[in-house]
Amino acid sequence: xxxxxxxxxxxxxxxxxxxxxxxxxxxxxxxxxxxxxxxxxxxxxxxxxxxxxxxxxxxxxxxxxxxxxxxxxxxxxxxxxxxxxxxxxxxxxxxxxxxxxxxxxxxxxxxxxxxxxxxxxxxxxxxxxxxxxxxxxxxxxxxxxxxxxxxxxxxxxxxxxxxxxxxxxxxxxxxxxxxxxxxxxxxxxxxxxxxxxxxxxxxxxxxxxxxxxxxxxxxxxxxxxxxxxxx
Amino acid sequence: xxxxxxxxxxxxxxxxxxxxxxxxxxxxxxxxxxxxxxxxxxxxxxxxxxxxxxxxxxxxxxxxxxxxxxxxxxxxxxxxxxxxxxxxxxxxxxxxxxxxxxxxxxxxxxxxxxxxxxxxxxxxxxxxxxxxxxxxxxxxxxxxxxxxxxxxxxxxxxxxxxxxxxxxxxxxxxxxxxxxxxxxxxxxxxxxxxxxxxxxxxxxxxxxxxxxxxxxxxxxxxxxxxxxxxx
DNA sequence: TAGAATATTTTGACTATTCAAAGTAATGAA
DNA sequence: TTCATTACTTTGAATAGTCAAAATATTCTA
Ligand SMILES: [Mn+2]
Ligand SMILES: [Mn+2]
Ligand SMILES: [Mn+2]
Ligand SMILES: [Mn+2]
Numbered sequence: 427x428x429x430x431x432x433x434x435x436x437x438x439x440x441x442x443x444x445x446x447x448x449x450x451x452x453x454x455x456x457x458x459x460x461x462x463x464x465x466x467x468x469x470x471x472x473x474x475x476x477x478x479x480x481x482x483x484x485x486x487x488x489x490x491x492x493x494x495x496x497x498x499x500x501x502x503x504x505x506x507x508x509x510x511x512x513x514x515x516x517x518x519x520x521x522x523x524x525x526x527x528x529x530x531x532x533x534x535x536x537x538x539x540x541x542x543x544x545x546x547x548x549x550x551x552x553x554x555x556x557x558x559x560x561x562x563x564x565x566x567x568x569x570x571x572x573x574x575x576x577x578x579x580x581x582x583x584x585x586x587x588x589x590x591x592x593x594x595x596x597x598x599x600x601x602x603x604x605x606x607x608x609x610x611x612x613x614x615x616x617x618x619x620x621x622x623x624x625x626x627x628x629x630x631x632x633x634x635x636x637x638x639x640x641x642x643x644x645x646x647x648x649x650x651x652x653x654x655x656x657x
Numbered sequence: 658x659x660x661x662x663x664x665x666x667x668x669x670x671x672x673x674x675x676x677x678x679x680x681x682x683x684x685x686x687x688x689x690x691x692x693x694x695x696x697x698x699x700x701x702x703x704x705x706x707x708x709x710x711x712x713x714x715x716x717x718x719x720x721x722x723x724x725x726x727x728x729x730x731x732x733x734x735x736x737x738x739x740x741x742x743x744x745x746x747x748x749x750x751x752x753x754x755x756x757x758x759x760x761x762x763x764x765x766x767x768x769x770x771x772x773x774x775x776x777x778x779x780x781x782x783x784x785x786x787x788x789x790x791x792x793x794x795x796x797x798x799x800x801x802x803x804x805x806x807x808x809x810x811x812x813x814x815x816x817x818x819x820x821x822x823x824x825x826x827x828x829x830x831x832x833x834x835x836x837x838x839x840x841x842x843x844x845x846x847x848x849x850x851x852x853x854x855x856x857x858x859x860x861x862x863x864x865x866x867x868x869x870x871x872x873x874x875x876x877x878x879x880x881x882x883x884x885x886x887x888x
Numbered sequence: 889t890a891g892a893a894t895a896t897t898t899t900g901a902c903t904a905t906t907c908a909a910a911g912t913a914a915t916g917a918a
Numbered sequence: 919t920t921c922a923t924t925a926c927t928t929t930g931a932a933t934a935g936t937c938a939a940a941a942t943a944t945t946c947t948a
Contacts, residue, residue, distance in 0.1 A: 429904075462906070465907070699896070715896080
């Protein structure tokens with residue numbers, strides 16, 4: 427099928443399209459995500475477009491076709507199931523799982539994947555709280571708010587971590603701000619530009635708004651202004 | 658380090674050298690094992706030799722250097738640990754494990770491998786009874802005799818299966834002739850060119866001498882000529 | 889020992905992926 | 919609107935692996 431190189435391009439494209447709500451992804455952005463020069467990205471994207479997996483608009487960007495999306499979601503499913511497997515079954519560190527899965531996602535067979543899925547009990551989210559696409563190639567993307575949006579005194583639970591760099595994940599872990607952790611917001615004064623959040627059984631953690639925004643939570647008691655993405 | 662292509666060449670070379678007791682491996686043989694044309698093998702072997710992993714003698718063959726052997730053994734360790742892991746932990750079919758491991762062996766990290774090794778309890782043999790090289794790069798190669806060499810009435814246990822094609826392994830499995838299985842030789846008349854072996858709790862199996870020779874056993878009551886390995 | 893058969897090596901060509909550098913278009917500040 | 923900056927595309931070259939076919943060397947056979 428698709429080479430591992432192309433699988434990586436497709437996956438990054440899909441992720442980026444989520445961020446930018448389906449907009450054409452500019453070459454420079456894609457190149458940076460995949461880790462190649464812009465010229466290389468242009469060349470590859472043209473090849474990918476020729477095989478019908480994406481639409482390429484010169485000087486505007488790329489966008490996945492339905493077929494490209496499907497393929498990307500299968501790669502993403504492998505990636506996220508593997509991450510969970512590495513953490514849950516093998517005891518690999520949370521912050522290392524991503525890098526390991528980045529390689530494994532291209533060589534695992536359907537058979538092995540099915541076994542992993544079974545062993546994990548058909549999980550719906552990975553260790554970072556990211557949803558695992560179904561084997562049919564669908565994902566649900568629940569709209570969540572972040573820790574930054576909660577008022578002092580509110581109580582909620584971490585659902586998902588947006589920044590998945592090793593360093594940030596290590597910080598999140600030692601702070602106790604991991605998916606499923608219950609948290610109480612102790613202070614949140616917009617003027618201060620920082621909040622204090624206390625995970626159950628842990629000391630409170632001080633977070634800048636920027637850092638707080640990286641933790642998505644549920645429920646999101648700031649009912650009123652439920653932000654919704656355009657659909 | 659070495660590319661997956663080169664890892665495959667090295668591993669096949671090592672395995673073949675075991676067969677041929679350290680002799681130079683001819684190009685044609687290596688090419689067939691790796692699955693490329695002879696010309697390709699020649700080209701690759703010259704590159705491998707240039708990097709000091711093998712000695713290449715034109716028109717005679719190739720042989721691994723110490724460095725090449727070490728690398729090969731690390732690949733083999735990954736391969737065999739993965740096979741056992743796939744069978745024991747993921748419940749992958751015995752006869753499929755090899756093919757899966759063939760890919761995974763090139764992308765698994767030291768960290769993940771260590772975790773697998775631990776989870777399996779530092780095993781010494783893979784599902785086919787093949788010894789797993791140590792992380793230091795050593796293997797013991799016990800000298801075993803085969804089912805074909807036992808006299809009628811002897812009782813022994815299968816240790817290792819030499820033919821690892823999917824078809825043969827499936828046959829071995831359904832017959833009950835798997836590593837650790839206890840077996841009684843019911844008939845072995847050299848003139849007949851075939852034997853009858855009965856695994857514990859299973860019906861007897863008829864095997865040609867060629868097929869019987871693919872099952873290595875221990876103990877090997879044909880005492881007399883117990884060859885021992887140098888230590 | 890002279891072919892014939894076989895094994896190996898060489899050569900030329902091709903694919904996939906990449907980069908550096910040069911060329912081109914789009915953007916935006918003055 | 920005019921240039922400078924920035925983003926993107928093209929071009930030319932490189933690397934790793936591979937094959938097919940031609941050229942050689944070896945080994946067998948008669
Ligand atoms: Mn990847
Ligand atoms: Mn993840
Ligand atoms: Mn392999
Ligand atoms: Mn094996």
